[in-house]
Amino acid sequence: AQTVTQSQPEMSVQEAETVTLSCTYDTSESDYYLFWYKQPPSRQMILVIRQEAYKQQNATENRFSVNFQKAAKSFSLKISDSQLGDAAMYFCDLWEGGSEKLVFGKGTKLTVNP
C-alpha cells in the first residue's frame, strides 16, 4: 500500500531565509506523481509543485523547488526567500498510476517569523 511520511510536524523559518520540508514515500508502482500542496489557515488547499516520477530533473516553481531522490523514495521541498505568506500547512502527496486519488502525508506546519 502506498504511504507518505512527513517526519516534521512543525518547522519555522525567518523571513527571507531558506527552509526544507522533508517527505518520504513508499510505492510499488513505477508510474506515479508527487505533489506538494499548501493549506493556509482557514483557506483552501492549493498546489505548490508537482514532480513526475519518470523525470530525473527536479521541478522548480519560482521560489519553490524539490529534491527528488527516486531510489531513496525521498521528495523534499525547498522554499527560498521565505515570505510571511508562505506560512501554512504543507502536505506531501502521492498519486500512483492506476489509482485515482491523492494520498496525503500528515502535513508540516510552517511558521515564518518576521
Add this chain to the structure above:
Amino acid sequence: DTGVSQNPRHKITKRGQNVTFRCDPISEHNRLYWYRQTLGQGPEFLTYFQNEAQLEKSRLLSDRFSAERPKGSFSTLEIQRTEQGDSAMYLCASSLGQGLTFSGANVLTFGAGSRLTVL
C-alpha cells in the same frame, strides 16, 4: 468561474441527525473528489466521480455515508445518523481528467471545505 464552492462552510449538529454537504466544482471539470480531514491529519480519500458515475469508494465511507453527482455537475455528500467521530472537515476537489486512465494532468482544485461538528 470562482473555483470549487462548498456549502455550508460550517455545520453543527446533534448526534443522530442527518447532514448534507454540497459541492459545486469548476464547471468544465469532469472529475470530483470528496476527502475528509480530521484535526492534525492529512486529508483522507472518501470517494470519486467521473461525470455522474461514482467510480471509487473508500472503506472509510460507511453505510451511513452516501454521495451523489446526479447530472455530472454539483455533488452532495450526506451523512445519516451522525456520530461524534464524523466531526471533521469535508473537502471537495475537482479536476479535468482525460478518460478513465491515469493522467498526471489531474491536478486537483480544492474547495475551502465544510466543517462538521457533531455534539
